[in-house]
């Protein structure tokens with residue numbers, strides 16, 4: 412059976428990765444979302460096992476030591492990692508999987524899966540990005556400033572990705588990503 416596509420979606424905090432992924436999952440068939448493990452505290456409304464697997468530092472370390480994570484990274488004071496088995500099983504079953512992860516982790520995935528599709532989601536402007544993080548109301552101003560600084564560093568690494576998609580409107584961003592996935596499925600293997 413043909414293996415599924417491994418799709419990595421990165422982009423600065425507040426650009427709309429979560430929103431776009433959710434919309435994409437409803438529209439596109441045969442794409443599964445990889446739920447990450449994190450030591451970050453759950454936000455209001457976030458559900459364990461749906462948005463993230465929320466772990467203590469000890470639990471996270473144990474996952475790392477037992478080679479249960481495909482990659483992991485520290486981001487603004489918390490750890491995040493991709494559970495390995497689920498990704499491997501999904502791809503082997505011929506299904507596409509989308510990893511919504513930050514840039515350092517994405518680069519590690521690229522070393523292991525150079526055939527992956529790497530998509531970078533961009534905000535229409537940095538001002539709009541800050542408005543979106545603020546508008547979400549989940550982070551204080553100190554954390555927002557930290558995330559904005561990281562955003563500039565992340566955007567500078569965009570050249571390592573295959574596609575840049577602007578999230579001006581959710582529907583348009585989804586259509587662009589959907590088009591990339593469709594095109595990748597039509598590729599002739601060389």
Ligand SMILES: Nc1nc2c(ncn2[C@@H]2O[C@H](COP(=O)(O)OP(=O)(O)O)[C@@H](O)[C@H]2O)c(=O)[nH]1
Pocket residue numbers: 421422423424425428429447448451482483484486491492493494511512513514515516517
């Ligand atoms: N490397 C890595 N990054 C992750 C993973 N899961 C989430 N992230 C990234 O960690 C960053 C922070 O995520 P989060 O705290 O949910 O904030 P948000 O992006 O503002 O919603 C984002 O860039 C996520 O894409 C993962 O498994 N591995």
Ligand SMILES: Nc1ncnc2c1ncn2[C@@H]1O[C@H](COP(=O)(O)OP(=O)(O)O)[C@@H](O)[C@H]1O
Pocket residue numbers: 422423424425426427428429430431543544546547578579580581
């Ligand atoms: N295209 C868009 N236009 C306007 N607001 C958006 C758009 N996409 C996402 N948002 C809003 O921006 C905020 C951050 O989105 P979110 O999906 O949480 O970002 P991320 O997962 O990248 O941190 C949310 O309040 C969301 O509703």
